[in-house]
Amino acid sequence: MIANQESFYISHQNYLNGEEISPIRHEYIRGEIWAMAGGTQAHNTIALNLASLLRNQVRGTGCRAFVENMKVFVETADVYYYPDVTVTCDERDRNASDSFIRYPTLVVEVLSEKTEAFDRGDKFADYRQIETLQEYVLINQNRQRVERFRRNAEGRWELYIYEKGEEVYLASVDFSMPVAAFYEDVPV
Template sequence: MVTSSREYYISPEEYLEGEKVSQIKHEYINGQVYAMAGASDAHVTISMNLSMLLRNHLRGSSCRVYMADMKAQIEIINRYYYPDVMVTCDARDREFEYFKCYSRLIVEVLSDATEAFDRGKKFADYRNLESLQEYVLISQNTMSVECFRRNEKGRWELYPYGKGEEVHLASVDFLCPIAAIYEDVVLADDVL
């Protein structure tokens, strides 16, 4: 999420070079650089759980799973974001060491500070990726996974999943109980 910015234009090349040595991560939006805030225990655990489940599922395939530290480039609109989880199955992405251009699946774990941006502007930006087939939003407060899937007409359809259900990510032919994504996460519902 946006926590600070510079007031002058930075080229994509300058941004990428700066990220290689920066102590903190920044997202890049059309020449402006924004520092990212840290994540909660629940956020990190959910991201790690899903990354591990996807990695095990995709082992031996042409797909690669990335978590937190790999950038997604949206070249057409001059953006770089750090998705919480990202899967690319395109061989062209192997040539890029610090970012990926052809994401098939992108996952964001929602927080109070980032939810509006992740649902709105960031999702609108990600939709510019022709390769993107699914965009997934995961709540860290309640057992809720929202999967937005691009249909054959190019429109985005919502597939929501809740407690007791199995989550299906069609873009990578993945199915798991929602509880596996939330393993070791204490939810607000659990405390009440």
């Protein structure tokens, strides 16, 4: 969730070094850093619900699930983002000393009023440049609605919308779950 911009150019290495000691997270967008605002209880609970379920799903498969504090580096877009939930199944992301991954299979963002336009627009445009990315999921935190964008065989992104009472299928990790499971302990 982006809150404000610190307006000066910074190198990748200076950004990564700064993130190691900073008490707050920042996203890096083409040489500029943006401080991340704190999330709501609903936002955090939704992300944790999904990450917990995905962690159990991918355990032992060679895939790894991450929640909120793992950056994704999109080299072609020159950005580092902190998705709410990420899954990578690529062996090139297995270096435990890295503070970021490059080859996610699944990226999930929990929408907020302040970040929704960015998550749907420029951020999704940047994520689409990742060749390994198969699905991008947007979760509404104010009502039970999940949007799944899936890259098809022709490389085009198809939208699937799931609402209360429906089952979401994440093909990238071969996992189904009811929409209600995203919102467990969230009053929506």
